[in-house]
Amino acid sequence: MSLMDISKIFSLLQPREEEDEEGQLCEEMNRAVSGDDAPLLARLLAQESYRRCINCRSGWGIPLTPLRAAASRGHLGCLEVLLQHGAEVDSLDVKAQTPLFTAVSGKHLDCVVALLKAGADPNGSPYNNSSPVLTAAREGDVEVLQELLSYGAEVDARSKVPEWATNATACRGPLYISAVYGHLDCFKLLLLHGANPDYNCTDEKMLGRIKQPKTVLDMCLRYGCGVEYVQLLVDFGADVYLPTLIVDKTTKQNEALVLLLKERVHPKTLMSQTRITIRRHLPFANKEPVIERLDIPQILRKYLNHVALNI
Structure with missing residues (x-):
């Protein structure tokens, strides 16, 4: 030159x-x-x-x-x-x-x-690997998370990876992250806004490419998240038969595992099944405002929003 x-x-x-x-x-x-x-x-x-x-x-x-x-x-x-x-x-x-x-x-x-x-855009940029919702769930910032979800942010957001790099970590959305980091308030808020309680992922093609994808229940048990996390997943309709459990004499019988085993042998009450079915058929991911607009008694709205009832 x-x-x-x-x-x-x-x-x-x-x-x-x-x-x-x-x-x-x-x-x-x-x-x-x-x-x-x-x-x-x-x-x-x-x-x-x-x-x-x-x-x-x-x-x-x-x-x-x-x-x-x-x-x-x-x-x-x-x-x-x-x-x-x-x-x-x-x-x-x-x-x-x-x-x-x-x-x-x-x-x-x-x-x-x-x-x-x-x-x-409450979802941030499609060119960034993360998203505002994933960040708020990791940090345990429930107020910020509430604002994002109220403006229509994707509740099952996930890290963006190319198809060839797809693995189990690709399904670790905000629900999984909030559990692993111990942010119970964020965990419940995500479920209230329609987060998938099973795989925290709604992409069927992605799930099909992953060998033995782990459910949120699997992860909660693996990381010892506590019985309250498992109870919420059960209450919001997680499939208790999906996790692969190997239970023998050496298995540590913690409260979360005992609860899951109990749920596998005892059917849900009719009220609980009705609540899960109604919530699944609501038209929007942002469940809470939709429930508040339903023409039903306030006590039923509270029940659908998983508010403790003093009966």
């Missing part, structure tokens, strides 16, 4: 003058966001030149849009200013993470709510 060719390549790699100017303007906005200075940010965005750069990226490592920076830091005032001036709500960074994803990761509930109200 000649010296002339090398010089030409370097000249192409140099940013254009307008791009350099945009980067400087974006840097100024990001500094305002970093200092949580919403009034300064509003003054900047009052100028057309800054509004044109509102979705530009700047910074070392992972270049950030101002909205992504505000969401990751939990700076609600700046985030609202940016949204009011037309910032792209689902802009992606180099990891294919949306501002909502970073707000969920940082446990910034107020920013999560603001982004969802502004139209952010």
Whole structure:
């Protein structure tokens, strides 16, 4: 390669003058966001030149849009200013993470709510391997999880892997994750919103490609999640005959295992079977609001929502 060719390549790699100017303007906005200075940010965005750069990226490592920076830091005032001036709500960074994803990761509930109200996709980006729901379930953030589900997030979300890499871990959705990490409130909330109590996966093709897929019950018993997790799965209609149990004299008889064995020999009550059947036939995954709109007595709504009844 000649010296002339090398010089030409370097000249192409140099940013254009307008791009350099945009980067400087974006840097100024990001500094305002970093200092949580919403009034300064509003003054900047009052100028057309800054509004044109509102979705530009700047910074070392992972270049950030101002909205992504505000969401990751939990700076609600700046985030609202940016949204009011037309910032792209689902802009992606180099990891294919949306501002909502970073707000969920940082446990910034107020920013999560603001982004969802502004139209952010509650499922994050299809190009990212994880999702906001999986993150909230892992962190045990039940308030954030509630908001995501109320805006229609996929309750059985799973890590995205190519077909050739499909294995048992691909079925480890938010229900499984919340159990393994010991987040009982999230576990129940997911079931209330229609999570699959068996495989935590609704992709039949994927299940067919996995050799001996493990159920959520299997995992709860394996990781010693406690009897309350198994009881919830039973109450929400998990198939108690799916787990492969090898029970002999050496098997540790914990409460969860005893409960499962008991359920295998005692049929469910008619009330319990009716509740499971009604919930399965509700038209939406977001079960709670649907139940509240049913024209039935309040005591039956509570029963369908698994609220303890003082009878």
